Structure formats: C-alpha cells, structure tokens
Amino acid sequence: MPGGTAEQGALRRVRRSGGSRRTPGERSWITRPDSAFTVEALEYRLIGTLKSWRDYPPSLRLWFWLAPTLTALLGGILRFVRLDAPHSLVFDETYYVKDGYSYLISGYERNWPDKANEAFNAGDPSVILSTPEYVVHPPVGKWMIAAGMWFFGADNPFGWRFAAAVTGTVSIFLLALIAQKLLGSVTLGAVAGLLMAIDGHHLVMSRTSLLDIFLMFWVLAAFGALLLDRDDGRRRLARRLGALAQKSATGLPSAASQAAGPWLGIRWWRVTAGVCLGLAVGTKWSGLFFLAGFGVLSVLWDLSARRTAGIRGWISAGIIKDGIPAFLSMVPVAVGVYTATWIGWFRSSDGYFRQWAQSNPSAQWGWVPDPIRSLVHYHLEAYAFHQGLGAEHPYEASAWSWLVMGRPTSFFYETPAAGSPGCGVENCASAILSVGNPLIWWGAALSLVVLLFFWAGRRDWRAGAILAGVAVGYLPWFMYPERTMFFFYAISFLPFTILALTYVLGLVLGSPSDPPWRRRSGLYFVAGFLAAALVLSAFFYPIWTAEVIPYDQWRLRMWMPSWI
Template sequence: MGPLAILLLGGYLRFRNLGEPRTLVFDETYYAKDAWSLLRTGYEHSWPDKADAAVVAGHPSFLDRASFVVHPPVGKWVIAVGEWLFGMNAFGWRFMLALLGTLSILLVARIARRLTRSDLLGVVAGLLLAVDGLHLVMSRTALLDGVLMFWLLAAFGCLLLDRDQTRARLAAIAERQPERLAGSGPRLGWRPWRIAAAVFLGLACATKWNGVWYLAGFAALVVLWDLGARRAAGVRHPCTRLVPDALTTGTVFFGIGLAVYLASWAGWFATDGGWDRRWADTHPAAGLATLVPDALRSLWHYHAAMWHFHTTLRASHPYMSHPWGWLVLARPVSYFYENQNVTGCGGDPCVREILALGTPALWWLAAAALPYLAWRALARRDWRASAVLLAVAAGWLPWFLYSERTIFYFYAAAFTPFLVLAATLTLGTILGPPVPGPRRTWGAITAGLLVLLVVLSFAYFHPLFVGDPLTTSEWNNRMWLRSWI
C-alpha cells in the first residue's frame, strides 16, 4: 500500500496542469512533430517553421518531405500514443511521458524492496523519485530520455526477478538433487525474465543509442550473478560455466535486442517516403553486399549518416555541460522562460520558468552516496552496491568519451532512478539494523531528517519544475549558483 500511495502522489505531481505551457517546450519541437508524422505516415517529416502555430493550436496540417532524424523511432512512437488518444496538443504529446514517469515510481519502490527486503526503504525510494526535480520535468516534457529511463528501469527490475528465481532453482537442486552440483553444475533452463529484460533493453536502444551501454553492462551483470549463484549453491567448479553462460547471455541479449531494434523501424521499411529509404536503388551492391537486401543496405547507410552526426556534433549551446558537473547540478537546462504578461505570482513583475534541475538535496546526497557504495562493492563485495553502481556508470561514464560533443545535463535522466537507489541504500545503512536500541533510534532520526530535507528542497524548487509564476525576487532566490541562470 505504501508504494501505491506514493504512486498517487507522483501521478498528481506529474499530471497536474500537464497541458501548461501550451506551447512546444525546448526539444518538443522535434519529437512531438516526429511522433505526429509517424502516426500519420509511418516515418518522420520535416516541418516548416510556420507550422509551430498550427501545432500549438491543435490543428497541424504541415507534412513536408522526409526528415533526417538522428534517433530511432520507439520513443517517438510512445509519444504518438498520447497524440492518438488526445490529439496533437500539449497534453497529448506529454501524456505518455507523464504515465511512464508515474509508473517508474512504483517500479523503483518495488525494486528497492527487492534489493533491501525492507518495506520502509521501498517506500522511501519511491518517495525520493517522486520528488526529484529532473524526473518530474522529464515526466512532463515530450523528450526521449524519459522513455529511455523507463525501459532501462524495467529491464533492471526483470533482471532482479531472474536473479531471485535462478538462485531459488539452484537452492532447490542443492536440497533435492545435490549430485547435480558436481562438475560445472546444472543448466539453468528457461528464463523468461531474462528474455523480458532483453526486450526492454532492445526498446531502450530503439529509443536512443546510448541504451547499448546498458545492454552490454546488464549482460555482464547477469553472467556474474549466475557465477555467484552457482558458487553459493555449492557447485564444485562454477567457473567452468563462465564462458558458456557468457555466450548464452550474449546471444539472448544482443539477438533479441537487435530483433527489437530492427522491428522498431517497421514504419520506415513499410513505406517508400522515409529518409534514404530508396538509397540502395541508386547505389548498386557489389560482391558479398549483393546478399544483403536493399532495404537493409539503405538502413545501414542511414545509420552511418546518423553516426556521423552524433560523433561530429560540435555546435555551441548556452546550456551544454560537461559530465563532470552533472551530479553536482553545475549546469541545468532551461526548457521554458517567460517574463512578459505573466500574472498570478502575487507581485509584479512575474516570471515563469521550467528548469531541468534535480532536487538539490537529493542529488547531492546521491553524489555523496556513490563513493560509499564503491567502498561497499569492493570491501564488502555487496552485490546490491555493485549493481546500482554499474547502472549509474553505464548511463554516465560513456559521455566522458564524447565530452567535446554538444551534450546536456538532462541526459542524466536515464540513470536518475539508480541515483535514487544509491541514496536509498545509503539511507538504509544510516538507519541501521531493525533492532531496538540507541543505534536504531539515532539512525532513524538522521535518515528521517535527510528525507525531510529532500522533500523540503523539492517543495521550494517546485515552481521552477512546473512553470508556476514567481516574482522576480523569488526566482532570484532560487538561483543558488550563477551557472543556473
């Protein structure tokens, strides 16, 4: 019941006045239009600038030639579901992000419960995600990163279920058929949760390419978990299964992931108007390339162009930032700002802003928690700490390879739930074991005060997350760092 109560709170925060502002916000100008194009024809179109007013009015009629887009289709298809249900308007193109953001709160609560076996910490994790500013902003904006975050979180939850089922199966074998533990141990058989995780990871890669880092990282995590499970069950030579397990897991993850990724381009395959759809018609194949269908050759050429764009993007942007500063909130992104004809703040003048900024108390707590989890992983061999650290690293560290590229803080939305899990595990350590006494009392007081600080921090910055009117002085008081302006 605790996670469901937090779910209702998070849903209220995400759906309240979801259609405001009614205009396209930041990169919604790309993805809301791409989603509508996919819904209408199966592929993305370019839109003339004059189409923006018609989009905001809810009556878009501009579908120009095919557009060169640099992200796969799944995230835009998700946005399109809301537009199909509610029309081409602000509520419609934001609806699915708000829904996935709300559901992710329940996922985090249940994942934390499974990690810690604590009802209290499960509820705390859900609450922390519900009141995170970046998660709230990304749940109320039609960008791809919120969709990516949901698929990655769902995949992680499936892997936890697979881990528990695998260990339970080996424990049953150890009790009833111990002779099967000889040598390298038994095969682990049918594992539906691992397949489900591979599907979700395929959807993540088909939303944004950086999902591939999670696909590789989570595959390695499964192999190591299987090795630990065999060793814990008493298998005499568990390492002899390491290579076969790695090959099987790699085949499942990358095979299913590739199949899901290709399926996501179904609209492009099924039509003739998509970008570079008929490239192969004017570029005949030679040699072994003749064995590849023309449609796949055209898609490969398209992807080469996408890769070139992503790896050579150097355009300056006022809100670009280096990954080093993400965890400490060095440079958030302003999605929307208005200071003309704004009323409702109880003073004069009034301003409205939507600032993609994590709740400061939560993000600074999580930043402090990561070194502690690293120590837990290395010194105590804590599998929970290792898993959460890997999930944060897969979403954060690869961006250092492209730090000269134009990148933004809101890319951290993909690993925000895992930062919440890092903070929750640390709060669990502060809370201490469930044994009555001074240690538990002071731990509960300290952990409770930290959670309260996060909630109060969220409440203070909430107007900046949802674009509520503020007086100029109130807005200035919330600009704690000069780099936030």
C-alpha cells in the same frame, strides 16, 4: 544489509536453520544428496529469505503493493496537474512531438515548413509537409509520444505530454518495487519511490516530451527483470543441483557434471530484459551501454551463484553454461526488438533513405535485402552525425558537472507582463529548469562513495548492482569530450543514484539488533531528511512547472550562478 526495518526482524525469525553451509572438508557441490531439505537450504544460501511478496509476513504483504502505489500516486499528481502548461512546444519538444505526430499519420518522420511551431501550438498540425525528414534518433520514444496524441489529440499540450507523464509515474512505482526487492525492505522501497516522486529533474522530464524519460523507463524495467532473473536462476540452480545430488547417490552423474553443475534452461526474465533493452536502444542509442553493462552484470551474478553453491569449475561453467545463454537471451532478442521498432519506416516507400539501396546497388552486399542495406546506411549516416555533434550551446554541460547539477538545462523561460494572470508585481518570471532537488542529488553523490566502500570492502552485491547502473549510464559519456552534452542526459541513471541514497539511508536506520537509542536516532535522521527534501521540492516546484512568480522569487531559487 542496509535497511534496519521492523520487517527485516520479522523475516529473520522465519529463517531456516541447519544444512546451509558446507563442512570444512567438503569440496563438491553435493551437500546431503539424499535430503530434500538440502535444496531448500541451498536456495536460502543463494537467495536469502525474501524471494517474492508471498515471503513477507502477512502483515506486510499489503504494504508491499500499497507503498509503491502511494508514492506513484503522489508522483502522478505532481506530474499531471497543469501538464498543459506552458501551452506551447518547449525546448526539444519542437522535434520529438512533431515527429510523434508524423508517426501517427505516416509511420515515419516528415518535414515541416518554417514557422510550423506557431501553427502546431495553435492546434493546427495539418501544415506538415509530405517530404521525409532526416532524423538521428530511433523510433520508440516518438511512438510513445504518438500514443499519447492518439488518445488525447495532437492539438493540445496534454496530448503531447501524456505519454511522458504516464512513463514517469509508472517508473516511480517500478523503482519502489525494485528497491524493495534489492534492499529487502518495504520501508526503503517507499523511501526510494518518494525520493523519485519529488525530485525536480525527474519531474521536469516527466512533464516534457523528450526522449530521455522513455530511455530511463526501459532501462529501469530491464534492471528489474534482471533482479527477478537473478533469483530465478539461483532457484533453478539449487533445484537442479538437488536432483543431480540424488542421482549421484546411485553413481549416475559423471565427474564432469559434478564439476560444472547443470544447465539452467531458458531464463524468461532474462529474455524480458532483452526486450526492454531493445526498446531502450530503440529510444536512444546510449541504451547500448546498458545492454552491454547489464549483460556482464547478469553473468557475474551467475558466476557468483555457482561459486557459492560449491561448484568446482564455476568459472568455466559460468561462462559456458550461463554466459553463452545470457548472450543469446539478450543480444539477439534486443536486436530483433530494435529492428522491429522501425516497422513504420519499413512499411513506407518514401521514408528517409528508404530507397537508398535500390539507388546504390552493391555487388559485394547484393545478397542482403535492400531494406536492410538501406537501414544500415541510415544508421551509418546517423552515427557520423552523432560523432560530429560539437556545436556550442548556451546550456551544454560537461559530464563532470552532472552529479552536482553544475549546469541544468533551461527548457522554458518567459517574462509575463505586469498585470497578466498570476503576475501582481512589476517583474515576473515563468520558467522550467531541469534542476533536481539539491538535497537528493548532492546526497546521492556522496552516497556513491559509501557504496564504493561497501562493494569493494564488504563485497555487498547490492552496492555493486547500484554502482553498475550508475557506471553504464554515466561513465561512457566521458569517452566523448568533444560532443555537445546536456545535463538532462543524466535522467537515464537517476534511478540508480536514488537507490544509492536509499541504501545509505537504510544504513542510517540501523538493524533490528541495534539498541533502541540507535534505532530512534536513525529514524529521526531519516524522517528529518525526507521532511527537508519535501520542503525543498515545494520551494523549487514553481520553477519546475512554469508557474508565474515574482522575478526576485525566481532569483532566490538560483542557488548557483551557472543555473541562470
């Protein structure tokens, strides 16, 4: 397990002994049917020592919550300071911020007149028109943007971007907790949170009201819920196997029960993941890939649990008793949540395509309620639009280039006049470039190769889980080579690349059983890496936040010709 930290040594000292392995001749899932300790031993075999924050030694319980909080606090400062700069809509804010305002006043998107940006930037959104607008992205991200404007007003950039900044900050806290859970180390949780807090790509997306930061958040929340469900499901399996084992001493269970193992009931964390994934799809349709990928990953974890527990029919039992409930717990829930996010459109009478079914009666589909038929037609039209989205754009970036940041997106660039505030030289620049911290991104790209080895060669489920998050967020884009794509789409799987880098840094730290010189050298390397990442983030910070700097300083930060 990566992360040779001091707390792992303390946790190993509280490890239970005995009863955790089957004897060579044992072929059933029953280990010692008359022993309550068998259940605890099986829980340890399935889950390990760490189950929740209460399982940490008392000296570490405070840090379990404090370390993620401190990294989120740092990230929040970086995201909220000067959040209102620049004082104008940038890049695709011109769509999503104005759509958010439309949601505030009508519950669906409405059209805007020509040159509406000038009025909106000046704090006058009243120029909005009464006619509905055709858009191709679902409502959730725009509702979240609208919430920020509801709190702080639609007449200022802070209100436009508040929801994005909050979402980005909370995602740092969430990632730190997930890293702690996944890697079993408070230290590595803090490392993961720190890396995301100071990464430029995440910072830019947290300070700009585009939809992708909200997609990333709901995907990450779903992954965290599934990690908790993994432990919950294995705990239920161990306890129900123990109950069946006690009954088997009197001959009550059938042979089929012994071969298949128990049903595990409703898995509420899995339902929570379904809700989060429904909100992810309700932000952008690319969330569908995460719904499918995470669902398969969850079932594979259950299959592994039944196999580890010694259930003879673990494949068929896992498919029937885990796979079908997993589908019912996630897919219908996600569909229901997604449909509910269109509530503003349903409640309207003049949303785009809202009355399409009434104008286009169908004998074949007449039994389907008109609002549902209208919504289905809307989605078919939007899907056709996405399929044909292939217009050239100066900042389009092939998916092949994302991991190395071949073509980051420029959200904003301005050349302030000499003598203007902040510009004391002849040529100045103010820019927002969605480039990440090079040390973090390039280090994470190399780390993925290491994780492939640990997953395929050592069967480390943690490496597999991280790779799955990257795969479902990244690989599907290669199916659409003709579509116009942008680097900022990569924000959806950024948390998993940071987890990959954190995993490798944990390997570098070593384990408590390593000699002192090995531990010191690992600690020095990781500390040096984090210090270098902090220095690089300070260096790039001006071009992430639209600070006014001399033009030659801006050029100094353009490390690749394709960044210009």
